[in-house]
Amino acid sequence: MGEDLMVRKSKESRDECTLKISGYLDYSSMEPFIQGVRSIEEGTKKVTINFSELEFIDSTGIGAIINLAHKANDKQFEVELVGMNPEVREVFDTIGVFEIMASLQKEGM
Amino acid sequence: MFRREMLFETKTDYANKTLEREIKLARNIQMELLNGSQPTLEKGQVTGYSLPARLIGGDYYDFHVLPNGKLRIIIGDVMGKGIPAAMLMILTRGAFRSAAESTQGPSETLTAMNKALYSDLRTLNSFVTVLCADWNPETNVLSYASAGHNLPLVVKSNQDIEEVPKVKGVMLGGLPQNTYKENFVQLLDEQLVFFYTDGITEAQNSDGDMFQTERLRKVLQQNYAEAVEDIENSVIESLDNFTENVQQKDDITMVLLKVHQGQTKVSSYNSPVLN
Structure with missing residues (x-):
């Protein structure tokens, strides 16, 4: 069951970037995502996380997304989640990820 | 040089053995706390089961008999795996036991638990999903609130199974x-409530296929008429057959409550029936 994670970073403009996640974002494969988040440059205004090639996410992966949202709140950049399939969207909704992100965004305004 | 290497190896062996022994002791503590005594219900049955994917895990379930005769049930899943998750699971258990004593219902319990745990969980970049439910044996009403946890299933017959109202x-x-909303469901005679963590539906076989909710629903329906311990065993057996004993990534936890109409009372763990 050696599922891998690949995180590709692309830069749309000077202050916007995308992290595209492919494969399993879980306990055993977090390092590429952590590296991807670390590579977000100072002064970035918007980070898009593209889940269109995500195959599986567990609680550790969800925790990493929430931590990114907290980081965004501290560093004053926006996080947008795109390309989620209905199952992943439902899991995020059940756990309360969208509510936390909305609350942090409101707090940061 | 040889002597130094020998000495180093001996020290490493000693450290490894100590660590191994301590993890085993930690596992024993966790298994004792998790799979300890379960309340006896008059004209009703409840059971719980938790199997960590590693030596110790972050899943949690517990029962608390309230002075008014209701049974409070909690099931939860700590973010992460292994020892770090197990440490937070113990913290969660303490928060539940303390909140359960002083709160009126599931939503109040979750609000109190969140208040108690928020700062520590935020500091540790972690979280816990839990579902808390109160079963009233007099009315057979199950009220519940969720903190990010999946909802339980109600098995009404061998043909009819559904999630509780959202x-x-x-x-x-x-x-x-944060505060939590509550919902409720009226249970009828012989209905089964199945609380679980996602380690069940996400259990994988060697091809990487997941057990999924559909297989779970099927096994619950097929064994609906059995006693809760037998239904629990059927779920475990079905999981074993599906996974063919492939090492699982996630802990597996379930709580089963089967109710009977009539004058149902909750017995405390060791004390006489409460009136």
Whole structure:
């Protein structure tokens, strides 16, 4: 069951970037995502996380997304989640990820 | 040089053995706390089961018999795996036991638990999903609130199974001042409530296929008429057959409550029946 994670970073403009996640974002494969988040440059205004090639996410992966949202709140950049399939969207909704992100965004305004 | 290497090896062996022994002791503590005594119900049955994917895990379930005769049930899943998750699971257990004593219902319990745990969970970049439910043996009403946890299934017959009416709430450790909504379901004679963590539906076989909710629903329906311990064993057996004993990534936890109509009372763990 050696599922891998690949995180590709692309830069749309000077202050916007995308992290595209492919494969399993879980306990055993977090390092590429952590590296991807670390590579977000100072002064970035918007980070898009593209889940269109995500195959599986567990609680550790969800925790990493929430931590990114907290980081965004501290560093004053926006996080947008795109390309989620209905199952992943439902899991995020059940756990309360969208509510936390909305609350942090409101707090940061 | 040889002597130094020998000495180093001996020290490493000693450290490894000590670590191994301590993890085993930690596992024993966790298994004792988790799979300890379960309340006896008059004209009703409840059971719980938790199997960590590693030596120790982050899943949790517990029961608390309230002075008014209701049975409070909690099931939860700590973010992460292994020892770090197990440490937070113990913290969660303490928060539940303390909150259960002083709160009126599931939503109040979750609000109190979140208040108690938020700061620590945020500091540790972690969270816990839990579902808390109160079963009233007099009315057979199950009220419940969720902090990011999946909803239980109600098995009404061997043909009819559904999730309880929807309610949602943010996981513990998500928002500091969060409050939780409550919903309820009226249970009827012989209906079964199945609480679980996602380690069951996400159990994988060697091809990487997941057990999924559909297989779970099927095994619950097929064994609906059995006693809760037998239904629990059927779920475990079905999981074993599906996974063919492939090492699982996630802990597996379930709580089963089967109710009977009539004058049902909750017995405390060791004390006489409460009136």
